[in-house]
Amino acid sequence: MQRLNTYRSGPDEHGHFGIFGGRFVAETLMPLILDVEGAYNAAKVDPAFKAELRHYLTHYVGRPSPLYHAERLTARFGGAKVYFKRDELNHTGAHKINNCMGQILLARRMGKRRIIAETGAGQHGVATATVCALFDLPCTIYMGETDIERQKPNVFRMKLLGAEVKAVKSGARTLKDAMNEALRDWVTNVEDTFYIIGTVAGPHPYPAMVRDFQSVIGEEVREQMMSAEGRLPDSLVACIGGGSNAMGLFYPFLDEPTVKMVAVEAAGHGIETGAHAASLTGGRPGVLHGNRTYLLQDEDGQILEGHSISAGLDYPGIGPEHSWLHDVGRVEYVSATDNEALDAFQMCSRMEGIIPALEPAHALAAVIKLAPTLPKDHLLVMNMCGRGDKDIFTVADALGVKI
Amino acid sequence: MSAAIDTGNTGFGDTGRAADSGRLAAKFETLRREGRGGLVTFVTAGDPDYATSLRIVQGLPGAGADVIEIGMPFTDPMADGPSIQAASLRALRAGMTLRGTLKLVTEFRQTDAETPIILMGYYNPIYSYGVERFLTDARAAGVDGLIVVDLPPEEDGELCLPALAAGINFIRLATPTTDDKRLPTVLANTSGFVYYVSITGITGAATATEEAITEAVGRLRRHTDLPVAVGFGITTPAAAASVARLADAAVVGSAIVNRITANLDETGLAAPGLVDDVLAFVRTLSEGVRAARG
Known part of the structure; x- marks a missing residue:
């Protein structure tokens, strides 16, 4: 096993963990990705942001x-x-709301007016729909048709929470395809929309940001x-x-x-x-x-x-x-x-x-x-x-x- | 955002760029001489099958295509709308691979040594093939340029710089979100031409206004001497003509792919007459473009 002084220094400024990570997105999204990175870097050292997140984690999430x-x-x-x-x-x-709470507070700081997300089991979709209800932001959740079928209770929960659930019919109609479709939405509505990615993947800064919130x-x-x-x-x-x-x-x-x-x-x-x-x-x-x-x-x-x-x-x-x-x-x-x-x-x-x-x-x-x-x-x-x-x-x- | 992005090769100059085939420059020179805008046509390699696809591509120059853009099929084309997504999946189901795409270009080059060929797609199949091997094989096949949607300037070390060093143009997409501050970063390692994506969105979706395109092309021209092609949302001969008046070339993709889709039988295979119908449509686009500045 390779011994390093620290395993906690990643990612580098380009979003790389060794050869992994990076920012492999269409040019349309790049300026926005850089904005998200800038806004996140400012927020994570801002005591007011940390206090606000702590408040909601304690009193709303129940941590x-x-x-x-x-x-x-x-x-x-x-x-x-x-x-x-x-x-x-x-x-x-589920744990998903830890991240959703962090990201929606960031989206609010950035003045974004619409939220999108992908979901597989529906837990991230429910968590996203929940924080969108809390902060009164319109929300569209992309979910594969196959997953909609096997996670019906969560689909209904999202709808109760006021989210629009869009069925994704491409590919195997599961999480990968939902993420493709969410990216297509983002590239189309880049001006006003914040994409709450549910896991430690996606372009930099998402893997680091989601990790930090979790x-x-x-x-x-x-x-x-x-x-x-x-x-x-x-x-x-x-x-x-x-x-x-x-x-x-x-x-x-x-x-x-x-x-x-x-x-x-x-x-x-x-x-x-x-x-x-x-x-x-x-x-x-x-x-x-x-x-x-x-x-x-x-x-x-x-x-x-x-x-x-x-x-x-x-x-x-x-x-x-x-x-x-x-x-x-x-x-x-x-x-x-x-x-x-x-x-x-x-x-x-x-x-x-x-x-x-x-x-x-x-x-x-x-x-x-x-x-x-x-x-x-x-x-x-x-x-x-x-x-x-x-x-x-x-x-x-x-x-x-x-x- | 920063304009000074480390591309892994900051002192980039002539030494990092090998001479390319010259086909793109020659084509744009011809267009200038003829006083017209060009027509760039897109089809997906192997859609709906290899043989039909090769016949389409072989027929495109005769139908008036000035530059041929060939899609490298990928399972997850994140910047593409339903038409081109479906084309990709049809080609893959019919057994198309990146190797097959290069073979198609090789066969095309046996009868056409002049029409520039641009491969368009996503990075993973190229990464999987091996960047150096891909560039060697693409150059040998007669590929003149690459458009790789998910490689922004921030990742230039991956393929853009090696491609330029191998004598293959790397054509960058500029978009409505690429502001004046970022534009120099986007243009820095671009070669061949600049592809202006006229809308924020996916292929085959909305259409930009003539006014917006005029303004965007003007902005690009203030930053670069490279030819400017405009694409996304151009679906009719009239629209192609209008763009060809404003820019150096108009790119039509989804509308051509839709002609392929319209000529599939109920099992999804090519119906008789598919190739002729697609080429007839390209001819109408070409006539529009040629009449545009008449």
């Missing part, structure tokens, strides 16, 4: 979220002491673990589609050499079947959606469709900082299949009374394998980044149950 010792699962695994970071208890039911997760874990156990955790586990909840948990700990980090990609039907969404395990570097990163692609550089039972992980790419952390060896990237996630989903529901989203069910699937191999004094934190209400139809269907 800090608890760090909960999962006693029954810990006993069952018979190894590591397992903690859940309860980001599923945030308002709107880092509240890891910062809270550090304080909470110090107060619960008097020391840092030994390992951190998070699921990864684009990778925002994982970056948010990991980033504050990247320079702590004793803290091991494991990110869990979606292996779908199994990596060997080709029907998966594990960009790092099964892809290679390429350029899509504004950044260079690991992508699922064919020999000709055409982008392949991901597959996962979890709509939130069903994306053929991954945030560029993850690609870099993978290549320098700081984070270990593993994968879990649809079936492993379904098993973990049910185990967590029955044994902890927490119905997890299918996304963190992938993280839990890795914990199920990992925890029993670790000593009892090993402190493991898994990010429970979303709740599973939205997934009950998908899970019922997979289990052959009629609701």
